[in-house]
Amino acid sequence: MLLKTEWTKQGFIDEAVAEGTDLKAEIRKLCKEKGAIILAHYYTVGDIQDIADFVGDSLALARKAAETDAKMMVMCGVHFMAETCKLLSPDKVVLCPDLNASCSLADSCKAEDLKKYKDEHPGYQVISYVNTTAAVKALTDVVVTSGNAKKVVDQLPKDGKFIFGPDYNLGNYINEVTGRQMLLWNGGCHVHERFSVNKILELKKQYPDAVVMAHLECKGPVLALADIKGSTATMLTYAQNSSEKQFIVATEAGILHEMQRSCPDKEFIPVPPEISESGLECSCNECQYMKMNTLLKIYNTLKYEWPQIEVDPKIAKDAVKPIERMLELS
Structure with missing residues (x-):
């Protein structure tokens, strides 16, 4: 029998789950027993959205969860979203159904690379898209979402020097509509x-x-x-x-x-998948990381209360500041 620490990575099916088990009903039963809530990003599969307490974008979900009296939350999205939940709910248990559910956009900006870039550009402040790791947020002056980026940037000093990352396309759009000339990190979402x-x-x-x-x-x-x-x-x-x-x-x-x-x-x-250079259709309108969330993994993570997301306290202390700054400006 595989260890619990292996089932997320290797697709272990809990032997206690018999064929034909109503996983949706069992998940809701566990939520009631444990005082837990399910958070589902819009990009997860429909079955997960249907059982969720809240469905939405990443930061909105984290903020909504922080306002509840739930003791535990399952963030059905990608890893950085679970980190953001933990930043805003440090005293609650935050569970992630699959630790391998990464994000191509967040992965395009490593904290060590951003720190080096900051050191090479003294006097610049960092504006980070919310789709970033806690470690990157800790190096950031203000966080933005795709919904409030223009509003936040408009309120920053006109003569300020800014680095915007990691999404190049979002930063380029904000530069166009605000007349800014922010330095843009060359990152992006593969979808x-x-x-x-x-x-x-x-x-x-x-x-x-x-x-x-x-x-x-x-x-x-x-x-x-x-x-x-x-x-x-x-x-x-x-x-x-x-x-x-x-x-x-x-x-x-x-x-x-x-x-x-x-x-x-x-x-x-x-908008359908494009045809790649090889002539094969690629599933470019779906995120394989979001689709790593399944009902079975949610059931298992609730049952075992694992994997739990933790953020280094030193990183968390700095990472929450740019989120608070954004809330002040938006």
Whole structure:
């Protein structure tokens, strides 16, 4: 029998789970017994969103969880999101269903690399996208989300010198709309980086009345085709309040579950995978890291209360400051 420390990495199936077990019911039962809540990012699979207490973007989930009296939370997303939950709820147990659920964007900016870059640019302040590790946040002056980045940057000194990271596309967009000339870290999300302009143009021909929505992590040429540019929450809110009936969506396909649930009379068309140089279709509209979260892993992490997320107290002390600064400005 595999050790508990191995089941996350090797896909261990708990022998106590019999075939045909209603995992959704068992998860909710464990939540009630342990005073736990389930947090699900919009990019997780629909079954996980359906059992969650809260569904949303990463920082919104962490803030919502901190406001509850829950003793324990399961962050169904990627690793840095669980870290952010721990930063805002240091006295609560934060569980992560799969420690291997990483993030290409967060991984594109290592703390040691950012520190070196800061040392090479004295006098510059760091603005970090929330999609970063706690160690990177600890080197940051103010954190932003895709939803509030413009508002926060607009309030910073006009003559200030800033490094923006790690998402190059978001930083480039903010530079354009604010007139800033921030230095941009060359990082990105592997999903949003690969959306195809040609695929969107094909969909526009097929659905001429559809509204094109694109996440700010997409490249400039993709954003140029979008009617609605913004965060996942921005796109969802627009769809809910709009009279239009068709939407072409350029972000991770998991959001379509909540869009369709909240707008059953509307049609949401995901921008499809592109064709790679090898001629093979690639699943560029899904994040394989988000999809590492499964009902079985959630059940196991609740049952064993493992893996638990901890953040070094010294890092946590500094990492929470730029989040607090952002909340002051947004």
